[in-house]
Amino acid sequence: MLPETYINEVEKRLRRTGRPREMVIDVMLEVQQFYGWFSDEALEQTARLLNMNPLEIEELATFYNYIYRQPVGKYVIHVCDSVICWMTDGYGSFVEHMQEKLGIRMGQTTDDGMFTLLPVCCLGYCDLAPALMINQTVYGRLTLEKFDQIIEDLRREK
Numbered sequence: 343m344l345p346e347t348y349i350n351e352v353e354k355r356l357r358r359t360g361r362p363r364e365m366v367i368d369v370m371l372e373v374q375q376f377y378g379w380f381s382d383e384a385l386e387q388t389a390r391l392l393n394m395n396p397l398e399i400e401e402l403a404t405f406y407n408y409i410y411r412q413p414v415g416k417y418v419i420h421v422c423d424s425v426i427c428w429m430t431d432g433y434g435s436f437v438e439h440m441q442e443k444l445g446i447r448m449g450q451t452t453d454d455g456m457f458t459l460l461p462v463c464c465l466g467y468c469d470l471a472p473a474l475m476i477n478q479t480v481y482g483r484l485t486l487e488k489f490d491q492i493i494e495d496l497r498r499e500k
Contacts, residue, residue, distance in 0.1 A: 385400060413451070
């Protein structure tokens with residue numbers, strides 16, 4: 343359950359805007375951050391906060407790549423699979439390497455709950471292909487060695 347202080351703060355912001363629907367994605371992301379993912383409970387609470395139909399919230403939640411309707415790891419790795427990244431020399435073996443290094447396939451989360459690997463249509467970093475984003479940090483011009491180092495650094499942060 344969302345804390346009452348958070349609910350009050352969101353309600354204040356919604357009253358100030360005068361257009362609650364314009365804040366729907368922001369609120370969804372904030373609620374998701376609280377829970378770690380956008381559960382059915384989070385969906386219902388968001389719908390109540392915004393005075394919207396839960397189906398409207400569900401439609402948005404399933405449309406946006408960064409709203410997670412299933413539990414995800416501490417670090418969500420969005421792998422760019424745009425045509426530019428595909429065309430990058432060695433892209434296929436790079437994706438295979440990531441999956442082997444983490445011991446999961448696309449769409450899965452490691453057993454320790456640290457990493458989730460998700461494809462994303464485009465990150466907009468074509469000049470840095472191949473690219474990926476971990477939580478809100480973008481990494482580009484990746485090599486197998488760079489990826490391994492990033493993962494090891496994140497494991498140490500644990």
